[in-house]
Every structure is written in structure tokens, then in C-alpha cells.
Amino acid sequence: MYKAVEVLGLTKWYGNILAVDHLNFEIQEGEIFGFLGPNGAGKTTTIKILIGLVKPSEGTAKIFGFDIMKEARDAKKNIGIVWEESNIYPELSAWENLMFSGEIYHVGKKERQARATELLEKFGLYDRRNDKVGGFSKGMKRRIAISMALINHPRLLFLDEPTSGLDVQSSVLIREVIKEENKNGTTVFLTTHNLEEANLMCDRVAIINKGKIITIGSPENLKRTIIKAQSVVVSFGIANQQISEELTKLRAVNKVIKEGDKFRLFTEDPPSVLESVWEFAQKKRLKIISINTMGPSLEDVFLFLTGTGRGG
Amino acid sequence: MSISIILKEELEAALAIAKKDIKIYYLKAPTLMFAIIFPFAMFFAFAVGRDVPLSMLFSGLISITLLFSASSIGPSALPLERRIKAYDRLIAAPISGYTVIIGKVLSGWIFGIIIGLIILGVSLLTFKLQVFNPLSLLLGLIIGSFCFSMLGTMLAMLPRENPGDVMLLLNFIRLPLIFISGIFIRVETLPYWGQIASIFSPLTYTNDLIRLGLEGRSTFSPLLNSAILVCFSAVFLYLAKKIDAMFRE
Numbered sequence: 001m002y003k004a005v006e007v008l009g010l011t012k013w014y015g016n017i018l019a020v021d022h023l024n025f026e027i028q029e030g031e032i033f034g035f036l037g038p039n040g041a042g043k044t045t046t047i048k049i050l051i052g053l054v055k056p057s058e059g060t061a062k063i064f065g066f067d068i069m070k071e072a073r074d075a076k077k078n079i080g081i082v083w084e085e086s087n088i089y090p091e092l093s094a095w096e097n098l099m100f101s102g103e104i105y106h107v108g109k110k111e112r113q114a115r116a117t118e119l120l121e122k123f124g125l126y127d128r129r130n131d132k133v134g135g136f137s138k139g140m141k142r143r144i145a146i147s148m149a150l151i152n153h154p155r156l157l158f159l160d161e162p163t164s165g166l167d168v169q170s171s172v173l174i175r176e177v178i179k180e181e182n183k184n185g186t187t188v189f190l191t192t193h194n195l196e197e198a199n200l201m202c203d204r205v206a207i208i209n210k211g212k213i214i215t216i217g218s219p220e221n222l223k224r225t226i227i228k229a230q231s232v233v234v235s236f237g238i239a240n241q242q243i244s245e246e247l248t249k250l251r252a253v254n255k256v257i258k259e260g261d262k263f264r265l266f267t268e269d270p271p272s273v274l275e276s277v278w279e280f281a282q283k284k285r286l287k288i289i290s291i292n293t294m295g296p297s298l299e300d301v302f303l304f305l306t307g308t309g310r311g312g
Numbered sequence: 313m314s315i316s317i318i319l320k321e322e323l324e325a326a327l328a329i330a331k332k333d334i335k336i337y338y339l340k341a342p343t344l345m346f347a348i349i350f351p352f353a354m355f356f357a358f359a360v361g362r363d364v365p366l367s368m369l370f371s372g373l374i375s376i377t378l379l380f381s382a383s384s385i386g387p388s389a390l391p392l393e394r395r396i397k398a399y400d401r402l403i404a405a406p407i408s409g410y411t412v413i414i415g416k417v418l419s420g421w422i423f424g425i426i427i428g429l430i431i432l433g434v435s436l437l438t439f440k441l442q443v444f445n446p447l448s449l450l451l452g453l454i455i456g457s458f459c460f461s462m463l464g465t466m467l468a469m470l471p472r473e474n475p476g477d478v479m480l481l482l483n484f485i486r487l488p489l490i491f492i493s494g495i496f497i498r499v500e501t502l503p504y505w506g507q508i509a510s511i512f513s514p515l516t517y518t519n520d521l522i523r524l525g526l527e528g529r530s531t532f533s534p535l536l537n538s539a540i541l542v543c544f545s546a547v548f549l550y551l552a553k554k555i556d557a558m559f560r561e
Binding site: 051052053054055072073074076077079081083085087088089090091092096100101103104105106 | 318321324325328329332335336396397398400401402403404405406407408560
């Protein structure tokens, strides 16, 4: 069986700037794969190469065994794309947008009408199908954009920041539909800045920085790789700079960050820190309102690996 | 997959793009401004009041209207689609780059023919003009409009996101063409350099076909005019693809 995505030595130069530096990775069919990285890391360039918008300077990318450059037509037939901006046609109705997408993906008339009806109903927009999408809210536009991407029953769905800037209701609905499509066999390539979203949805994530993949693995495995990002979160009811400075001096504490009315103490040894905090509270006559030990979040992993780590 | 199925799918996709453009761009302000108002303004500024036969005047009006209308759809549509990233949607679809271009050209082509037929109809009914060669007239409308639509689409392949930028560049080409293509002054009466320049203008051959239709005389044979316009179209198509590929590298 072919892999959904197979990238080998993928490199892209823009003049003297190396945007993507010899990337190698594979995505298995049926996976939800997260592609994370700071702005300018090379995420967009990689996606543009994978969907055939940009030619690589070196290397190859295959979609279900089809080379995206040499067998572009066959490769692209397997793809659905949801762009970061909802690049739909505001002058056309929701229905017309979906029909157009079906036509350029060679979906037969009856099939695209049935699929459009199914998708619009699923996204709660069937009653608005004849309205021009220019008047839709951002969340509704994004739902139309996702419907357009799904009209051809893609085997591989690219999602670029699918829930960015959306209301909670739209975000939840979109995540549910993506999970449902994935359950039905669609492989998902997800780019997001929302690391909690990646954590909740992805089977594996890759973190890219300065054009290179710096790590790749399941979210839980990645979290385990940075022991320094374990922490103890404590609230004394008050939180000021003086307490913060004193907490920094406690045994086994690497770093302290004030988070609202709480302090987050990064450590490699949470039990020792719990003990120190208890002693500190007794000594300073502070009441501990709450105290929790926390494992590293995907955000910690991301910040740590991209060089802006806060875990110490 | 067989070639015939691929061709059928590509043709259907091109028609879908054209249909979508017709719905969206025919009544957009830049289209109406540059496609209809502009040629009329040019016509009234340079032709009205001069002692020339009506048949020549209206041949010229139809020719420049074809030029301005057919070439305006691509430059109206493509920059706007680039701005909202809808052009990327087309390029990422499983269709050839040529299909995208042809789809864009078809919408401009049909627009040019519609506007040309309206002007022709009004001219024939109002001024009782005679049609000497209907075939030549038809060829002028059909091939001329296609060639001009291709010209507009070719320039619209430049990576601009503002229709005005492309229209400005297009006008640098369209306006001089009017003066060297026998619209207001017959090619035969142009100075030598003008006659040489007229050879490189597709408007010369379109106007010649329409003149044969309405005046009954032309400089070149309709077959030669048509063949040259087809060649111009092919060159514009090739360059359009090259420009697109160059800026997407």
C-alpha cells in the first residue's frame, strides 16, 4: 500500500534564502498529521510544494505514490485543500461555490449535488445554500471552504489553520467533521498554531523550524522528551514579584513564570518542589489555594524545540 | 485514463471556470469601465466629426470595442482572485495550467462577442449599414475577440493583486494599437514606420476582417487575417503559461 505522503530530500530555495531544507517524512494513510512551526519556519512553502503550487528546488514529494510534479493530475485528484484564508467566491452562493469546486475536481453532476447537500446539511448551512457567501460570517465561510475541499471525497485533506479566529461553536463543529472524515478513511495534514488543537486531534506531529524538521512523533512521546518542562502550578491567592523571586530560589526550581494569580515552577523533580513550596508557604504564612503538578504541554515542547523554550 | 476522458474533463473544467467568471465579473465596475465606456470615449474623441464613411467608422468602433471588452475580463478577474487566493485554488486543482488560462480566455471571448454583436446590431438597425461579407464579419468577431481575450489574460498572468495595475499596462498596449491598426486612419495612408508597426498589431487583422464585412474591401484576404490572428493567439497562450510558470517558481 502506498503512503499518503512521502517526502524525500525536499528542498526549496528562494534566491539565496533556504526556505525548506532537505525534509524527509512520511504520513500513513488514515493518520491525522500535525505540521507545526513558528511563522517563517517553512510550513507554507512545504504545503505549497505538496499541493503542487510551487516547484521544489530538490527532492520529491509523492501523494499516494504519485509524484506531485511528474504526475500532478493524479496526485491532485486525491487531495482536498482548506486554505488559511477562506478563499471562496463571495459573489457566488454557497451552492454555486460547491458546484464549482466539484466541477474543477471532475466530480459528476449527480454526485456533486448529492455530496454538496450532505456537506451543507452536516455544516448546518443547507438552508442558506442559495445565499451569496459574501454576507456570511467568518465561521460560515470556513465551513463552506471545508465543504468545497471535501466535495471530491479526498483521500488526503490539507487543512491550513482550519479554526483560526473562529467562534467556539464553529471550531467544535469543524473539528467534529474533520474527525468524522478521518474515521471514514481520510488522511489529514493539519497545520495549526493552536497546539491544544494539534494535541487533541493529531496522531503524530512534526515540528519544523528554519526549514528543517526538528522532531516528529506522537504528542505524548514528544512531551516525554522534555523532562525539564514538568512544572508545579501553585496559587497563594496573591501573586507578586517578590514571591516570584523567592520561589525561584527554592530547591529544584529551574524557572518561575507568573500566570495570572498563579505561579508555574518548572522543574525536573516535581516531588521536591512540592515539598519546598509547602515549607515556603509555612514560613511566609501564605495559604495555598491550589497546587498541581503538570506534565509538559505540546506548547512547551514546541517552545523548547524552536529555541524559545520556557522550561529552563 | 484515456486521452479522450482527460480532454473531456479539462474542457468541462475550462467551461466551469468561464461560467463562474461570467457570473462574477461581467458586471464588475472595472470591466464595464474599461470594456464599454473606454472604447466609446475613444471613438467619440477621435472619429466623430471627421469626414469618413459610416461603414469605416463602425468597423473601427466594433474592432476597438472587441479589443477593449474581450481583453478586460482576464485583467479584472485574475488580480482579484489572486488577492483572495482563489487563483491558488485553481492552480491546485487537478487540471492543466492551460485549462485555467483557456477558462479565463473563454469568458473574455464570449464577453467580447456579446458586446461586439450588440454594437453591430445597433449600428445595422440605426444607420442602415450593409453587410457585404457576413462570413468575414463573423470571423472578425469570433477570432478577434478570442485573440484579444488571450492578450488580456496573458498580461493578467503577471502577479498583481490590483486590477488597475494590469489595466494600466494593458492600456499601454491597447491605446497605441488603435492608432496603428487602421481604425481612424487607413493603414495604406500611414507613414512607412506606421505601416510596419501595423503588421505586429492583431487589431489590424481584426479590423480588416470587419471592414471586409461592412465595407466590402480589405487589405488582406480573410483567410490570411484569420490565420495571423490564430498565430497571435497561440503566441499569447504560450507566453501566458510561461509568465505564470516564471512567477510561481
